[in-house]
Amino acid sequence: xxxxxxxxxxxxxxxxPAEETKIQEHEVPGLMTLSDSILSGAVVEYRKAxxxxxxxxxxxxxxxxxxxxxxxxxxxxxTIHCTAGEFIMLLPDVVxxxxxxxxxxxxxxxxxxxxEMFSTIVLEDEGVFPITLMHAILFSAQFYYRMESDPVIxxxxxxxxxxxxxxxxxxxxxxxxVALMNLMLYILDHTEADHGFSEPQLQNSYVxxxxxxxREHFTQKIRQEDIALQLHISVRYLSKIFKNYxxxxxxxxxxxxxxxxxxxxxxxxxxxxTEIALQVGFKDSQHYSKVFMNVxxxxxxxxxxxxxx
Numbered sequence: 092x093x094x095x096x097x098x099x100x101x102x103x104x105x106x107x108p109a110e111e112t113k114i115q116e117h118e119v120p121g122l123m124t125l126s127d128s129i130l131s132g133a134v135v136e137y138r139k140a141x142x143x144x145x146x147x148x149x150x151x152x153x154x155x156x157x158x159x160x161x162x163x164x165x166x167x168x169x170t171i172h173c174t175a176g177e178f179i180m181l182l183p184d185v186v187x188x189x190x191x192x193x194x195x196x197x198x199x200x201x202x203x204x205x206x207e208m209f210s211t212i213v214l215e216d217e218g219v220f221p222i223t224l225m226h227a228i229l230f231s232a233q234f235y236y237r238m239e240s241d242p243v244i245x246x247x248x249x250x251x252x253x254x255x256x257x258x259x260x261x262x263x264x265x266x267x268x269v270a271l272m273n274l275m276l277y278i279l280d281h282t283e284a285d286h287g288f289s290e291p292q293l294q295n296s297y298v299x300x301x302x303x304x305x306r307e308h309f310t311q312k313i314r315q316e317d318i319a320l321q322l323h324i325s326v327r328y329l330s331k332i333f334k335n336y337x338x339x340x341x342x343x344x345x346x347x348x349x350x351x352x353x354x355x356x357x358x359x360x361x362x363x364x365t366e367i368a369l370q371v372g373f374k375d376s377q378h379y380s381k382v383f384m385n386v387x388x389x390x391x392x393x394x395x396x397x398x399x400x
Contacts, residue, residue, distance in 0.1 A: 125265035132203040133248075133255035138162075142197075143190035145397075146388055148351050151203045152228070153181040156240055156248050160197035163190050167234050167338070178244055180236040180278065182229060184344075184351050186386060200248050204271055212272070218296025219322065226299040228275055231284040233338030238281065247274040297322050297329065298336045309349055310372050315341055349373065350386045357395045364391050 131151065135158070146165065155162075161174045165188045166181065173179055181187055183206065191197050209225035216222070240248075247270060254267045304318050319329045333341045349371040356367045368379035383391045 125268045127208065128264040128267060129206070129208050129271065130202070130204045130251065130255055130267045132201065133251045134201055135198065135252065136201045137196065137198045138191055139196050140191050141193050144188060146186060146188045147398075148184060148186045148347070148354070148387070150183045150205065150351060150355065152183060152206045154200070154202040154248070155179045155181075156200040156245070158198040158200065160195045161192070162197045162199070163192070164188065165190075169234075171235075171237065173237075176239055178236070178238050178240040182232070182234060182236075184347050185234045186347070187235075200252065202248065202251055208268060209272070209275065215292065215295070218292050218299075220296040220300035220303070222295050222299050224272070224275060226295070226302060227279055229302065230295070230298050230336040231279055231282050233336075236278055236282060238278075243277055244274070247277070294332050294336070297324065297332055301329065301333055301341070305345055305348055309345065309352065310370060312372070313345055346382050347386055350383055353379070353383070353391070354394070354398070357391070358398060364395070367391075 155164075155173065155178070157173050157175050157177045157179075159175050161172065164171050164173060164179070164181075167186055171179075206225055206228065209228065210223050212224040213221045214224055214227055250270050251267060251274075254263055254270065257263060300322060301318055304321075305313065315326050315329060319326045322329065330341055333344070337344055339347070353367045353371045356362055356370060357364075360367075362370070364379070365376040368376045371379075373379040373382070380391055383389075383394070387394055389397070
């Protein structure tokens with residue numbers, strides 16, 4: 092059994108002593124079998140000029156491969172103009188919208204999947220906390236991946252569309268999941284993530300631990316001091332590396348994470364908005380409504396009506 096870390100005085104970015112081992116309180120989620128399908132959509136879509144899909148967020152990873160025409164996406168506070176040949180992958184918990192101008196139609200491959208399974212696949216175990224495939228996807232790019240598609244990516248995407256269309260075939264879920272894993276690893280291999288730190292393995296594990304902590308504690312009050320104490324680093328250093336990796340402050344990420352979980356409850360339960368607010372970690376419905384408006388640019392009640400139409 093691995094030893095438990097002990098509390099020590101905190102420096103700006105001190106590392107755990109050599110005799111101490113990995114943090115034990117938060118483990119990588121349990122195994123998921125390949126028979127659990129994670130793909131929720133894989134189709135070719137055609138949209139007419141003037142089409143728009145309003146500002147929203149979700150827990151899925153969303154892929155666009157532009158086949159013809161052009162489109163625009165507002166991602167967080169950035170607007171990108173996408174044209175034929177481009178591959179765009181939007182990460183979970185990222186506010187975005189999709190729209191076309193008044194002069195150009197757009198045809199694109201559109202793929203949605205739940206990446207939860209990737210949290211069970213450990214890629215590296217050298218720091219204070221294991222780095223899973225999900226962690227690597229989240230902090231190797233900020234908010235989205237964007238690149239020119241190539242024959243390898245195109246082959247993966249077409250395979251997913253074909254498998255999705257014949258989802259009743261033998262082992263189709265396993266084939267889909269393996270194809271998605273291969274695509275993610277290929278994207279990571281072709282992405283250079285330089286966060287500017289001297290010990291990237293260590294900083295990777297700090298951010299991985301923080302993401303897991305938020306996932307496990309978002310229904311409760313989260314204190315950055317508690318996370319930093321477990322990692323034996325200062326709050327200031329934790330805030331610095333998290334913002335550098337994720338593109339948003341730690342407090343903003345926690346708020347966005349909670350808002351996204353509240354949207355899931357809006358869609359899947361009959362809980363009142365007050366009950367939802369409390370279940371996802373907000374102290375009251377007023378604070379929840381204020382944060383929701385800041386993130387989504389709509390009130391919770393208006394958004395709930397829109398998504399349940």
